Amino acid sequence: MNLYSELILDHYRYPRNFGRLDQPTHFSQAANPFCGDELAVYLMVSGSKIQKIKFSGKGCALSIASASMVTEFLKGKSVSYLKKVTKDFIIKMLGIEIGPTRLKCALLILEAVSRLKVSSNK
């Protein structure tokens, strides 16, 4: 399937949850020096629920769309859902066939999310 499906292009053109949180409870960043892309994730966790989630940064269509879809998935969920965000999960969610070079773009958000130090036993 085409790398630039309607779904991907929609999330790229109109990224969901794009922006910052002023006082996040959790924050992390990831960068890909190969192409200069960088993403930051902001979380507002209350109880064990992700009340708010935002991402900011710059990147290609794949990295932005992937971040948009991942944050959309996590919004309002229990922090235990953070563990569900894996490489396979993201590839499946994007619904496209993706080569090894561009896979790094799509997984930049995964790197940022996996760096969040959120304990789920609150």
Next chain:
Amino acid sequence: MLATKKDFPVFKNNPGLIYLDSAATSLKPKSVIEKITEYYSAYSANVFRGVYRISEKATDEFETARRLVAELIGGDKDEIIFTRNTTEAINLVAYSLGRKIIDKDDEIILSIMEHHANFVPWQALASETGAKLKILNIDDQGFLECHDNLEKKLAPLITRRTKIVSLVLVSNVLGTINPVLKIFKLVKKVNSKIINVVDAAQAVPHQEVNVRDLGADFLAFSSHKMLGPTGVGVLWGKKEILKEIFPFNFGGEMIETVTIKKTTFKKPPHKFEAGTPAIGEVIGLGEAIRYLKKIGLKKIADHERTLTTMALRRLKETFDKKITIFGPADPEKRAGIISFTFSNFHPHDIASILDKQGIAVRAGHHCAMPLHQRLGQLATTRVSFYLYNDLEDIEHLIDGLKKVETLLGK
């Protein structure tokens, strides 16, 4: 089209391929591929050691390739050292000569437009020895800032501590052709002991280059960018200097006699070629040179200038301000390499969407990160031409970029 695409099997195996990434590596003509196969199937023996017939044949073909390289660049056969690539050729100079002549507080002059191959080896040498790098900046046209008045702008930078000047002849990003001869002449005028090195990886495949006309002491380039196989680079060095400097690698093939106490080395170039070389590949490079000579490097340069002129014009008239092209605007002053940004589209998206249409371009920093920092860009998209490209390829590129705009534009 200067060379028929039929000569290049990649086009047959990838119907519709529009290959615009020859600055990264060139495609290989059938004659080169067959020559490599000929070595492996007809006289697959090691060089310099066998007394038997096929080894002598291999040695003869190997040394013929060396002669062809020497003739191509106007050097002497004994001045041609085979390395793995341009990077290794420059490392050889940095190790064998650099570590001999560079002391603390000495200076090495480079430019901001160097490929990492001609940047990192010197940076490593400087940090190891406590020497300083002096980096020549560029103007907004993509020329060296000093290019229009070398006496006034470059001469003051050359001091009694300057030991090495190493510059790229043709930028792999901007396409700028640097006035290396004038610069090297001035350098030698200030101090004849300074060593001039030139990275000619993007020049030798595309235009006539003569080492005697350049005023260089060393010149480096790669086989794979000039229709030859990967795994072979060339370092040309002045005979007098090669005699003086130490080998870079030690071991087989490069020795005269070895005893428990002491080893003596062969004469250049062999003392710099330790171990069994890339025999089939070197012989393949020889065949690539035969192919290039048959067409003529002057014709190739003219052909690429035609393509570059047209590409610059078509990109500008089609996309106007949405496209930013780096490097000289005048096609007479640049080579067939065009790097650009397009709207706010990410170069990787541009390259991926073009790929879907069978168009191969490069996206990224093209191994020139300091230059991209100077340009204020994390990455650019690059197209580059060679003898198998034609005007139709440029129209495909224009159509492809229109598609990019349709897909990614809001």
